[in-house]
Amino acid sequence: MDLEREGGRGANQLRPIDCSRNVLSRAHGSASCSHGETRVLAAVYGPKAGTKKNENPEKACIEVIWKPKSGQIGKPEKEFEMILKRTLQNICLLNVHPNTTTSIIVQVVHDDGSLLPCAIHAACAALIDAGIPLKYLAVSISCCLTESGKILLDPNKLEEQKTKAFVCLAFPSSVHSVLTEGSINGIITSLTHGVMAGLCLFFNTVDDYFQCVEQGRAAITPLSNILKKKLQSQSAE
């Protein structure tokens, strides 16, 4: 049985993405990003002098604080903080301002599925708004795997809860280049959840994962263009 998606979305269709910069007047950089109903607000403070005790003083330090929509801060928030921190450490240039700390605070406004990709986009846009030096931007996509083996991109909350497996991937964004050779390849972050049970043989599960990666990769260029267009139209003012 094929899953009928809400709003008649195809399996490969993403929800409308909106991104705006400079939404908070006191933060050094801020951005708000929404994927359909999911909305996340990110604020960046820094670079500020000094690093934490266990961090390398030769590099800049990145600190992430994740604030859920409601409830106390617990283990799931700490996990999101760690994932975001590792992702952002990959895209930031850490030796431009050694011995400084950049704080990124992520506030979940509404969670309707695909929360981590939305947070990654909001954090990247906030870093751009603050002028923190970056190697490249990150684009992120989440997909879930139904029982019939179909891959759905950008699931909402209901779809995430119904399906058995969930993958979230972050890639370096596509760039405009004067070089004619290929651009950056690779995956920055991959988060999987659940069981990908193939119908018969064991190696079907790994194939499903790689198919998710391929679909995600195919979505990099359109996603990058959308995000850049949203960010561009504001900075031109």
Next chain:
Amino acid sequence: MEPKPSTTPSSFTDQQVFPGDVVLDLSKMANQTIKLGGGLRQDGDVISVMKAGKLRFSKPNKYWVESSNKRYVPSAGDNVLGIVVDAKADNFLVDIKGPTLAFLPVLAFEGGTRRNIPKFEMGTLLYVRVVKANTGMNPELSCMDASGKAAEYGPLKEGFMFESSTGLSRTLLSSPTCPVLETLGKKLAFEIAVGLNGRVWVNAASPSIVVLVANTIMKTESLSPVQQKIKVESLMQRMR
């Protein structure tokens, strides 16, 4: 949109670039010296972008990315407005809205000796010049120009200081005079000090003029030159 497969960097000049964009391929431009300003870095054989902004080029060989942020990246030769945070034996610690605090040596004043060290309290606003700004080190400031004269540097007394973006500071300091300051200056008398780190100080005989000038500058940040003139005229009409 397909990126233009051209090797000339002119395809990116004056265009919006994002981090990761590769704008120059050094292997195709042999025997040339290129100066890189802010926002660009060398990554092996290519020059790629670190910050989002407009790519600018000035002859003969300087490239940089122009962006407007709330924070300042210290660079030598800039005039900035700093606030004194602490006073140590050898230097004052001054906040210039950068990644680290800056040091202002106690003797960096015209005719400064160990006997006449100025007493700056915490919170004093200073107009200073950035002498050195190297990565990993705190920037060094001075209240003298390159030839050792005082030249308007030093504490700014009275008046009102407000913070905005580095882009607005550059617009206010551009030559020919920016339309806002020109139109305001025709009717009102005030003094203004603009720091490249996004801080602006205004002083005038009466507080209402100070408030008018400050609000006008803040409101007209995102308008085009023609709109700025119109807005300034209308604000000044309301004051009469």
